Amino acid sequence: MTRVLILGANGEISKAAINSFLENTSYTLRLFLRDANRLPDYASDRIRVREGDATNYEDVYNAMDDVDIVLASLSGDLDKEAVTIVKAMQEKRVKRLIFVTSLGIYNEVPGKFGEWVEQHTREYAPVYKKAADIIENSGLDYTIFRPAWLTDTNEIDYEITQKDEAFKGTEVSRKSVAAVAVNIAKNPALHLKENIGINKPNTDFDKPRWK
Template sequence: MARVLILGANGEVSKAAINSFLENTSFTLRLFLRDANRLPYYASDRIRVREGDATNYEDVSHAMNDVDIVFASLSGELDKEAQYIVKAMKEKNVKRLIFVTALGIYDEVPGEYGEWVKQQIAEMLPIYKKAADIIEQSGLDYTIFRPAKLTQMNEVDYEITQKNEPFKGKEVSRKSVAEVAVNIAKNPELHLNKNIGINKPIKE
């Protein structure tokens, strides 16, 4: 039975992933966040909580004990967090990483929406791109997510674009992003060493 470490477990994408893992797998989950009191109650004996700070290497390294797959949905100093994740995974011989960044880091979003994206997160884009570069150069078995604007829609409806392709849609549900993560955890060869955009298809 696989053991999945979820870094940034109190984030909305992570919460969607937790629910999807509980509903669609028998995996054990290790939830990592600063304050366990912020987590909602999960009626499951498959959950273990590990408190810590993703910008503290010792905390990240300790969290890697006894896990098989890492799902990271973090914010802030994402480049520093990426460095620590890579270092700790190598130290603990954990290979499979799913790492969430943001759309727009390669100027891949066309048109007016692309301009809006750049205006909204301009200060963060270089940091998120650096984090993606660190993951791509890590030698780990990674998949990088670049989701569109996230919604709380109760739906699974998405399409995938590759790093060298223009981004297509404008939004995607967190539930859809979670499903992609769960599918990768169940089939680690899926999207292996890929940097993928995730969006809801635009209906013609």
């Protein structure tokens, strides 16, 4: 039985991933977050919940027991969280990591939308880039996600770009990002040691349509 640890389990991408894992796999889910009271009632015997702080090594280390795959969809001090996650995974000998960052951390978004992204991510982009660097140099079997601007659209529709390619599109649904994570969990060799942009095709606008 595959066991997936989801760090930042109350985040919107995480909640979409939880639903997708429950619907499309038989995997056991370990949900990690600061306050378990914030979680919906998933009414599933495949879920275990642990409270903790993703910057606290002991909390993360203890959450890694009997885990096969880690999905980290966090925010805030992402570089500190990356250090903690890498150290705990190395100590527990857990190898497969899916780590969510942000588009724009490499100035890879072209055109008017790139200018818009730079304006709206400049406060946290350096921290997210540092976190991505930590993951890439960790020796873990990672995949780094750089999703486009996120929507709650009920669809799975996406395309992938690599780190050395110009980013495409302006938006993508959280459900699509979750689908990529579930596909990787099913096939851990998929996007192995890749740093990928995720966007909805044919959304090449100057900014997200609702902004």
